[in-house]
Structure formats: C-alpha cells, structure tokens
Amino acid sequence: SQKIEQNSEALNIQEGKTATLTCNYTNYSPAYLQWYRQDPGRGPVFLLLIRENEKEKRKERLKVTFDTTLKQSLFHITASQPADSATYLCAHLKAAGNKLTFGGGTRVLVKP
Amino acid sequence: GAGVSQSPRYKVAKRGQDVALRCDPISGHVSLFWYQQALGQGPEFLTYFQNEAQLDKSGLPSDRFFAERPEGSVSTLKIQRTQQEDSAVYLCASSLVGRDRNYEQYFGPGTRLTVT
Numbered sequence: 001s002q003k004i005e006q007n008s009e010a011l012n013i014q015e016g017k018t019a020t021l022t023c024n025y026t027n028y029s030p031a032y033l034q035w036y037r038q039d040p041g042r043g044p045v046f047l048l049l050i051r052e053n054e055k056e057k058r059k060e061r062l063k064v065t066f067d068t069t070l071k072q073s074l075f076h077i078t079a080s081q082p083a084d085s086a087t088y089l090c091a092h093l094k095a096a097g098n099k100l101t102f103g104g105g106t107r108v109l110v111k112p
Numbered sequence: 113g114a115g116v117s118q119s120p121r122y123k124v125a126k127r128g129q130d131v132a133l134r135c136d137p138i139s140g141h142v143s144l145f146w147y148q149q150a151l152g153q154g155p156e157f158l159t160y161f162q163n164e165a166q167l168d169k170s171g172l173p174s175d176r177f178f179a180e181r182p183e184g185s186v187s188t189l190k191i192q193r194t195q196q197e198d199s200a201v202y203l204c205a206s207s208l209v210g211r212d213r214n215y216e217q218y219f220g221p222g223t224r225l226t227v228t
Contacts, residue, residue, distance in 0.1 A: 004154075032215060043116070043203050043219025044155065089154050096215055099145060099168060102154030 002027050004092050006103035014111055019077040021106045023090030029068045032093040035075050037086045038105065044089055048075075080110045114138070116220035118204050124226045125194045133189045133223045137206030144187050145217060146179055147203040155203050161187060162209070194227045201225070 003026040013019050023033065029052050036044035050057045050066045050073065057064045063076040077084050087107045091100040117136045125131050137144050143162055147155035148171075157171040163184035172179070176195075181187040191198055201224050205217040 006154075034215070041221070043205070043221050044217075045219070046214065046216040049214045049216070091154075093215055099157045099160050099171075100147075100155070100217060101157065102147075104152075104154045 002030065002092050002094070002101050004090055004101055004103035006090055006106045008104055008106070010107040010109060012109045012111065013080055015080060015082060017080055019080050019084070019108050019110070021075040021088055021090075021108070023073040023075065023103055025071050025073075025092060029071070030092040031095060033064075033066060033073050034091045034093060034100065035062075035064055035073075036089040036091060036102075038089055039086050047088075049093075077108070080108075082110045082112050084108060085110050116204055116206055116218050118202075118220040118223050120223060121221060122224050122226075124228060127196060127227055128193050130190065130192045131194055131225065133191075133202050133225070135187045135189070135204030135206075135220060137185065137187070137204070138218055139185075140208070141206035141218070142184075142209045143207045144181055145205045145207075146187070146189050147205065148173075149201045149203055149222070151200075158189070158202075191225075194225075196227050199225055199227045 005024045034049045035047045038044040050064045061078045065074045087105040089105045090103040119134045146158040149155040159179045160168040161181040176192045178190045201222040203222045205219045207217045
C-alpha cells in the first residue's frame with residue numbers, strides 16, 4: 001500500500017525566509033497530491049492540489065512541485081510570516097473523490 | 113457559510129464504555145469521511161460514505177467501531193467497549209463530488225476522545 005513520508009522534525013525559520021517541506025511517497029505515483037495546513041485543536045485546511053502530470057502549482061506565497069522520478073513533492077512558503085506557523089500535511093489521493101492517505105506532517109515555526 | 117461541525121468536542125470515557133461521535137457535514141456534500149488522528153501523527157482513514165452508502169470501511173481498526181449515515185447527511189461513529197488505544201482525535205470531513213476539481217475535503221474541528 002502507499003506510504004507518505006514527511007520530515008517529522010520541526011522546521012524553525014526566520015521571518016521572511018523560504019520554508020521548504022518534503023513529502024516522499026513509496027510505490028506507485030499518486031494521481032493527486034494535496035497539501036493541508038493544520039493548527040492546534042483544529043481540523044486540516046486544504047491549501048493546494050497538484051496532479052501527477054503537473055510539475056508545479058502556485059497559490060499566493062505557496063508553491064508545490066511534483067517530481068515523479070524522485071517520488072517527491074516539495075512545498076515552499078516564500079516570504080514566511082509568523083502566521084504561517086502550523087503543521088503542514090501532505091496527502092495522497094489515489095482517485096478523484098477518494099480517501100486521503102496522509103503523511104505524519106511537518107511542524108513549521110516562523111520566528112519574528 | 114457553516115462548515116463541518118462535530119460533537120462533542122471532547123469526550124472522556126471509562127474503559128469499556130460505549131461512545132457515539134456525531135458529524136454534521138456541509139449541506140449538499142455527498143461524500144463523508146472519518147479519520148483518526150493520534151497525537152503528533154497525521155490523520156488515518158477509517159471509513160467513507162457516499163450519500164447513505166458506506167463504500168469503504170477498510171480503515172476501521174476492529175469490529176468495535178461502527179459508522180452510519182442513514183439519511184445521507186449526519187453521520188455517527190460509534191465505538192463499543194472503548195479501550196485506551198482508542199484515545200485520539202476523530203476527524204470528520206465532507207466533500208463535493210464532481211464539481212470540485214481540487215477534490216478538497218472540508219474537515220471539522222474533531223472530537224478528542226480520552227479513554228481512562
């Protein structure tokens with residue numbers, strides 16, 4: 001079965017820098033990868049989706065890339081702000097409208 | 113508009129008690145999912161409904177877990193004879209089918225279950 005792996009170590013960065021998070025998957029290439037943000041005590045909130053035939057997707061200060069050769073997706077937060085501090089979850093979607101398989105999440109702390 | 117709501121937000125149960133967790137999805141959302149999230153981990157899939165039909169229950173950890181969505185709207189996750197290992201946050205999510213090209217799932221705040 002598909003496994004999604006994220007760096008479990010927290011990422012501490014300075015305000016204004018770019019945060020880069022890694023999501024690796026085993027086995028088959030996901031049809032879709034989604035990224036979610038989760039704040040303490042709350043449910044995940046959808047950020048971006050990237051399809052297996054897309055190399056890159058952007059939304060405001062967020063950028064996601066997808067490399068099927070490396071079996072990896074990278075998530076970038078540019079010009080980071082303290083309000084970006086949260087846990088970021090990568091999730092694999094095998095088919096449209098199907099269940100999500102999540103990674104363990106990476107906690108990001110942006111220091112002013 | 114109103115998002116996904118879950119109740120109760122917190123539940124403490126003694127080992128061996130039965131619990132029922134409720135999920136009110138966004139109105140009109142056909143798909144409904146339940147996930148279990150242990151502390152410091154990502155959510156793990158439990159079960160999935162499309163309208164009132166339970167299409168996938170492969171993630172339910174044991175036969176003590178049961179979910180229903182009898183009218184295709186509100187869903188209840190029931191755990192019988194709770195064990196300490198059932199302690200976790202239970203998340204409900206709903207989604208549109210077809211019209212949402214991002215296949216976004218909208219999550220509720222979760223119910224934190226603590227079994228003592």
